[in-house]
Amino acid sequence: IENQRDTDLVALMEDMHYADVAEIIDELDEDEATYIIKLLESDKTSEVLTELDDDVREAILGNLSAKEIAEELGELDTDDAADIVxxxxxxxxxxxxxxxxxREHARDIVDLLRYDEYTAGGLMAKELxxxxxxxxxxxxxxxxRAQAENVTRVHSIYVVDADDKLMGRLSLKDLLTTSTTTHIKDIYIPKVDRVGVNEKPEEVAKIMSKYDLEAIPVVDEIGRLVGRITIDDIVDVIKEEADKDYQMAAGISQDVEAHDSIWKLTRARLPWLIIGMFGGIGAASIINSFQAVMSEFPILLIFVPLIQATAGNVGVQSSAIMVQGLANDTVKGEIINRLLKEFALGLINGAVIAVIVLLISHFAFQTSYLxxxxxxxxxVTVIIIAALIGTFIPVFLDARGIDPAVATGPFITTGNDIFGILIYFSIAKVVLGI
Amino acid sequence: IENQRDTDLVALMEDMHYADVAEIIDELDEDEATYIIKLLESDKTSEVLTELDDDVREAILGNLSAKEIAEELGELDTDDAADIVxxxxxxxxxxxxxxxxxREHARDIVDLLRYDEYTAGGLMAKELxxxxxxxxxxxxxxxxRAQAENVTRVHSIYVVDADDKLMGRLSLKDLLTTSTTTHIKDIYIPKVDRVGVNEKPEEVAKIMSKYDLEAIPVVDEIGRLVGRITIDDIVDVIKEEADKDYQMAAGISQDVEAHDSIWKLTRARLPWLIIGMFGGIGAASIINSFQAVMSEFPILLIFVPLIQATAGNVGVQSSAIMVQGLANDTVKGEIINRLLKEFALGLINGAVIAVIVLLISHFAFQTSYLxxxxxxxxxVTVIIIAALIGTFIPVFLDARGIDPAVATGPFITTGNDIFGILIYFSIAKVVLGI
Incomplete structure (x- = not known):
């Protein structure tokens, strides 16, 4: 297909949705991709560009002249254009x-560049x-009618005063059923949800999904209407947030994908492995320091993996529930009540596990009663303490303004490994009277 | 507030958004909640009911008469009403x-009850x-104009033939700029994205977010238009999916929240702890079977936690990247290439970790060269094998039609624990010549 048949190619691509074209281009090499982008009309390619992988887009834009890039930007909504710029x-x-x-479009794009990417200002578009x-x-x-030309989907009509301050919104029905000489101030609805330019994207996502909004106006520090955020951008935010939390829980420190380079994947994965490694070394020194226990009761050592795995699993479960609860704002009440609940939970789970292990160890490994x-x-002790640590750390981080999601994954697991082994050997020392 | 001042309460609540009222009611006890629901108008309370916690809603509905429930349902869109019924x-x-x-509303609700909750049919509303x-x-x-009365947000106008088969959609602009005697078949746009009633919600979410759609029509097996799905329902699907994957990765087997009962939390958490426990017991038997190694080189045992933690961390990282890749459709190419890449990654990560451990063990623990x-x-071996297992299992499950997300969390960790320890002692046997 690639070689000569330009017209066929154009005809084929013109009929496809830009998201599908982007998927094809992601698979091509740089020259082919640039070739296709130059071949197609800019009203199509501009949308394709927004859907491409970051690396691919960067490569293609590198091959386009400033004028060609400007043409693409001219076709895009200001928010997408600003992201590319x-x-x-x-x-x-x-x-x-x-x-x-x-020129107005250019001005809007430059305005948007001022906002931090991770704020409502960085998400919003000027089109409204x-x-x-x-x-x-x-x-x-x-x-x-004139304004709507530039806006893909209208959603809401916002009402502002002479200083551009957001006053409310207008219902299309009211507008059409009122006499043409009525003033807007007599018919607008003064209640309208809004967010500030510095609001975090996660907060905007929470508000929009809580109130089932499809668009929300963005106001600056003194209440002037500066843009609006639409639900499709929020869907992306929600997905990115979820991916990030999931990766953090799995011990991946950067946003990576399966097809990224080995070097990028290593940078994302190695740091956590090294943290885990130091945990393992720490565990080794702890065991090493209990030489007396080791030499007198070597059988205790074979259960170290059991203690460690249990501590890790309980810790991850407890912290995951807290991290999600904090993210969804469903954590209410005093932290002390949560900890008491985790204590009770740990006691129940611990008792069940302990009884099973008691039977197995007694019959399969012929361990002594002691x-x-x-x-x-x-x-039981390890399960309770791991549950308490797993619950407390996310709350603590959240209160300090740190994303509690970092608590799950390797940090909790590593910490609990060390604690678990320390508790195990300490209890052995007491019970066995060494 | 609760006691007498009904009018104040009504005035207060009428002004609030239903999502906020729902949040307040979630906090009240059953009697108070029922009291408020009965006090307010059903156009408000019906929306409040959809936003409530499942348990709270169940309790409140149990206190209402069939007639009262029917009134609430009458105010709701068919999809929300069907969910409650x-x-x-x-x-x-x-x-x-x-x-x-x-009666038509009732018929639509009954129609929707036929569809499985986890299909496009279960998500869609009849309003369009x-x-x-x-x-x-x-x-x-x-x-x-008549139809739009029942539809909260119009989004799109769908065109059907005499048999109700979906033919395309109509642009509002074309409709308004054409002469009133023109037939619809001459002006409609025949290309319209659609999904089948049996499509999985995740697939619908993927399509809608890929193409930035705000609504999508649903067709039955023979192409008849039966409903439509709007973006706000899809936002919920995306969030639930993400929560589910996250919980599975953390070893929580049911959809639970921090404020659920201890009994529910135990049921969600204990199964995975028991799986992990059997993993620990398995590891214990493996170590026990290498008695010769244990008694001659007890120092090897202190590094068991290190081997185990590393195997677990690598496995979770690899599987998480695959699970996300599969969920986002970004995994392309042959599985063998992915495994080769993981092999190279494991080699690099393993080499780095091994060099650090070599230095620390030599200087801090005075281990012999052997x-x-x-x-x-x-x-190095454990890291490579854990990476390969972590990559392979999700692909294998996905090919078998099982949600690959179950692979992360305890399963991978437990499996890798056992493998890691087995490899460690086997290598020890060979290297140390026991």
Missing amino acids: GELPNDIIQEVISEIMD VKVKEDWNVLTCVKEM ISATLCIAL | GELPNDIIQEVISEIMD VKVKEDWNVLTCVKEM ISATLCIAL
Whole structure:
């Protein structure tokens, strides 16, 4: 397909959805990808660009002239355009911006560049329909028609005062059923959900999904309407958040995907393995320091993996429940009540596990009663303490303003490994009277 | 507040968003909650009911008469109403349905009950705007106005043929700029994304978020338009999916929240702890079977936690990347290439870890060269094998139609614990020549 048949290719691609075209281009090499992007019309390729993998997009944009990039940006909504401009090398940003034909569009993009990517300001688009409260219905309809040209989906009509302060929203039905000379200020709905430009994307996502909103206006520090965020951007935020939490729980420290380079994957994975390694070394020194126990009761050592695995599993379960509870705002009440609940839970789970282990160790490993007692007491203690640590750490981190998701995964597991082994041998020392 | 001041309470609650009212009611006891639901108007309370916690809603509905429940359902969209009816005890469903005033609404709800909750059919609502292809523009506008009354957000106008088969969609602009006698079949857009009633919710979510859709029509096996799914329901699906994967990775087998009862939490957590326990017992038997190694080189035992933690961490990392890749459809190419990549990754990570451990064990634990060599060879081998297992298992499960997310968490960890220890002692036997 790639070689000559340009017209066939164009015809084929024009019929496809841009998200599908992007998937195909992600699979091609750099030259082929650039070739196709140059071949297609910019109203199609601009959308394709937003859907591409970061690396692929960077490579393609590197092969386009400032003028060509400007053309693509001209077709995009301001939020998508600003995201792409933000990825360009600094020295060509100015050139690209100056090539954008629509000066107002260019101004909006530059405005958006000012906002931190991880705020509502970084997510919002400038495209929206707004009317002034002192207009009458006739002016309003005329202005709206002009504004709506640039807006893909209208969703809501926002009402602002002379200073651009967000006052409320307008119902389309009210607008159409009122006489043309009525003033907007007499018919608008003054209640409208909004978020500040500095709000975190997760918070915006929470608000929009709680109230089932499809778009939300964004206001600056003094209440002026500066943009709006639509639900499709929020869907991306929710997915990224979930992916990030999941990766953190699995001990992956950067946002990586299966097809990333070995080098990138190593950078994401090695740090956590090294933390785990130091945990293992720590456990080794602890065991080593209990030489007396080791030499007198070597049988105790064969149960070290059991203690360790149990401590790790309980810790991860407890912390995962807390991390999710904190993320969904369903954690209520005093922390002391939560800890008491985890204590009770640990006691029940620990008792069940201990009874099973007691039977197995007694019959399968012929351990003495004292060894079995040591094992069972250690298991119950370890389970309770691991549950308490797993519950407390996320709450503690959250209170300190740190994302509690870092607590799950290797940190909790490693900490609990060491604690678990320390508890196990300490209890052995007491029970066995060494 | 609770005692007498009904009018104040009503005034207060009427002004609040239903999602906020639901949050307050979740905190109250059953009697108070029922009292408030009965106090407020059903147009408000119906929405509140959909937002409540399952247990709270069940308790409240248990206190309402069939007639009262029917009133609430009458105010709801068919999809939300069907979800609530689906939770009612079988013996009162019929009574409730027969009390619903609007018979068509009742029919739609009953229709929706037929679909499995975990399909597109179970997600969709009956509310939509559809027009027949042989209508002219005038009839169409009239019909649309009537239909739109029942639809909260219109999104799209769907075009069907005489048999209700979905043919395409209509652009509002085209409709308004065409003469009133034009037939719909001459102006509709024949290309429209759709999903089948039996499609899985995750697939619907993927399609809608890939193509940035805000609503998608649902068709039955022979292409008839039976409902539509809106983006707000999909946001819930995405969040639930993410929560489920996260909980599975953490070894929690049911959908639980921090405030659930101890009994429910135990049922969700204990099964995985028992699996982990059997893993620990398995590890104990393996160590026990290497008595010769144990008695001659007890120092090897102190590094068991290190081997185990490393195997577990690597396995979880590899499987998490695969699970996410499979969920996002970003895993491409041959499985053999993925395994080769993991092999290379394991080699690099393993080498780094081994060198650090070599230095620490030599200087801090004064291990002999042979012991250090055993440890390093074992670490590299364990890391590589754990990475391969972690990569292979999710792919294997996915190919068998099982959710690969079950692979992460305790299963991989437990499996790798046992493998890791087996490899460690086997290598020790060979290197130390026992």
